[in-house]
Amino acid sequence: MQEMNLSPLIGEEKIKETIESMGAALSQKFQGETLVAVCVLKGSFMFYSDLIRAINTDVICEYMAVSSYGNSTQSSGEIKINLDLTGSIKGRHVLLVEDIVDTGLTMNFLKNHLQNHQPQSLTTAALLLKPGALKVECTVDHVGFEISNDFVVGYGLDYQGYFRNLPYIAQVQSLS
Numbered sequence: 001m002q003e004m005n006l007s008p009l010i011g012e013e014k015i016k017e018t019i020e021s022m023g024a025a026l027s028q029k030f031q032g033e034t035l036v037a038v039c040v041l042k043g044s045f046m047f048y049s050d051l052i053r054a055i056n057t058d059v060i061c062e063y064m065a066v067s068s069y070g071n072s073t074q075s076s077g078e079i080k081i082n083l084d085l086t087g088s089i090k091g092r093h094v095l096l097v098e099d100i101v102d103t104g105l106t107m108n109f110l111k112n113h114l115q116n117h118q119p120q121s122l123t124t125a126a127l128l129l130k131p132g133a134l135k136v137e138c139t140v141d142h143v144g145f146e147i148s149n150d151f152v153v154g155y156g157l158d159y160q161g162y163f164r165n166l167p168y169i170a171q172v173q174s175l176s
Helices: 012-029 045-053 105-115
Strands: 004-010 034-041 058-067 080-083 093-101 121-129 142-146 169-175
Touching (some): 012 121, 034 045, 034 105, 045 093, 058 105, 093 105, 105 121
Parallel strands (some): 034 058, 034 093
Antiparallel strands (some): 004 169, 058 080
């Protein structure tokens, strides 16, 4: 693994506070309802696990895996489903949980894919949004943090499989 120069961007405590706030808003929105929470693997697993624990209603867990990065630091723009839903979401309230929205292509692709399954409602949540990187218009209902168009790792986000275990978000300053 090549050396990387990382600079902390968003600390562990700030992430926790933001997720608790997002969870409270989602709890209020779906009070008394059953919510199907869809985790987009692999990057959002940490955010997803913390977020669903912060939601005070019945939650059913579902998972999807898509790829658009490969081993690059930039999205290829080509989205491939590697793992699809295992249960039906027809007529259900669905929460799509993504780690980061940069180009907007993956989020829009996933929203369209899930809408084809006829949920009662579809709400989106992303820990990070890079407005400067958007290639298409993309609306995200709940955003934890807006960041600049820099490559970041940590808290589930990786570079070639590394750095997912960091408890904070770090900006990659350079690849050595």
